[in-house]
Amino acid sequence: MSAIASRRVPVRLEPPYDIVVGPDVLRDAAALIGDRRRVAVVSQAAIADRYAETLANVLPTSEIFLIDDGEDAKNLATVESLARRFARWGLLRDDAVVALGGGVVGDVAGFTAASYHRGVDVLQAPTTLLAMVDAAIGGKTGVNLAEGKNLVGAFHQPIGVLADTTTLATLSEREYRSGLGEVAKYALMDDVVADPSGIVDLLRLHGGAVLERDPGVLADLVTRCATIKADVVASDPMEHTGIRATLNYGHTLAHALETAGAYSLTHGEAVGIGLIFASRLAEALKRIGDDAVDRHRAIVAALGLPIEVPGGVGLDADTLVRLMQRDKKARGGLTFVLAGPNGLERVDDPPASAVERALAAVGVGS
Ligand SMILES: NC(=O)c1ccc[n+]([C@@H]2O[C@H](COP(=O)([O-])OP(=O)(O)OC[C@H]3O[C@@H](n4cnc5c(N)ncnc54)[C@H](O)[C@@H]3O)[C@@H](O)[C@H]2O)c1
Numbered sequence: 001m002s003a004i005a006s007r008r009v010p011v012r013l014e015p016p017y018d019i020v021v022g023p024d025v026l027r028d029a030a031a032l033i034g035d036r037r038r039v040a041v042v043s044q045a046a047i048a049d050r051y052a053e054t055l056a057n058v059l060p061t062s063e064i065f066l067i068d069d070g071e072d073a074k075n076l077a078t079v080e081s082l083a084r085r086f087a088r089w090g091l092l093r094d095d096a097v098v099a100l101g102g103g104v105v106g107d108v109a110g111f112t113a114a115s116y117h118r119g120v121d122v123l124q125a126p127t128t129l130l131a132m133v134d135a136a137i138g139g140k141t142g143v144n145l146a147e148g149k150n151l152v153g154a155f156h157q158p159i160g161v162l163a164d165t166t167t168l169a170t171l172s173e174r175e176y177r178s179g180l181g182e183v184a185k186y187a188l189m190d191d192v193v194a195d196p197s198g199i200v201d202l203l204r205l206h207g208g209a210v211l212e213r214d215p216g217v218l219a220d221l222v223t224r225c226a227t228i229k230a231d232v233v234a235s236d237p238m239e240h241t242g243i244r245a246t247l248n249y250g251h252t253l254a255h256a257l258e259t260a261g262a263y264s265l266t267h268g269e270a271v272g273i274g275l276i277f278a279s280r281l282a283e284a285l286k287r288i289g290d291d292a293v294d295r296h297r298a299i300v301a302a303l304g305l306p307i308e309v310p311g312g313v314g315l316d317a318d319t320l321v322r323l324m325q326r327d328k329k330a331r332g333g334l335t336f337v338l339a340g341p342n343g344l345e346r347v348d349d350p351p352a353s354a355v356e357r358a359l360a361a362v363g364v365g366s
Pocket of ligand 1: 044046047069070071074101102103104105107127128130131134135136137138139140141142150167168169170171172175178
């Protein structure tokens, strides 16, 4: 057993569930599965090779169901194939599905569980940093169509989330950095001066250990980030009030950079740059001062993420603005989530000159 105790983050929904975080918590799966008869563990080959045995040891009636790797596999064909394999194996409505993997596995297994037999229970067992702090929490599941990402899906809250921080040791550097961008977002979503989540302080004291993936420090970091996500989800479970839009802090430019795609930034790198852009835009609109901009830059840099778009001089600001107008928050014009005296808020259609200045500040077109 690991010497580092696991932590529990409650998600206060009806019914409530816990996010269990720590080294080796996959071994606790049986307690969450309870007396459910059969357990279909959905995963990808590279993850199952490393971690499925731990689950098999504690879930004797489980069977592993592999799906292909990558965003391309997040589609209805994979859902159909999984559901048919479940049916042939005899999975019934009172049984359970475990999603062992990153956000792709979580979304596909979660959506299949939401629709198979009109809904079977799912336990999320995220193995990427991004899934631990974001994708596995909150019940959003879904797959892509050729026409767009996440266009078919359902809200299906898990019965629990098991975030085993030991699994992060085998994640590629690129995927790890994808999660670090979300960590920067959580650090900056709250009041960074008062630091109520303690994330800023943790990064200041243990930044090196985070980059070295120390499982104990990561358990602390994931717990703090997951707490913020759990609280936002509990206050707006079905995304009706708009508060969940705060989780998109830094993502408007990030998505545009990812779509423009020319510099193969990871999601986390794009989010880091998006956060700095958002702070510069808020500053141009006199919503925040220099000190807050400096803190944004310091947090992103402390996580080893770039603070400017590499090669951004060759990028066209107009293209990025057009891409940002397609953001799901936008209502025809440009919409951002920006910091200000009342915390994070939606800001519609800021002056073009302020947007251009903020883009130039992250190295775009200048
Ligand atoms: N449902 C939500 O609320 C939500 C939120 C954010 C993102 N998402 C979705 O999540 C997806 C991205 O998730 P992701 O970043 O976790 O990517 P991913 O699921 O594609 O995983 C990244 C890669 O890492 C591998 N991997 C996973 N865990 C590993 C481990 N411990 N060791 C070694 N390799 C491992 C995977 O096999 C994959 O090749 C996107 O499809 C996105 O739309 C969903």
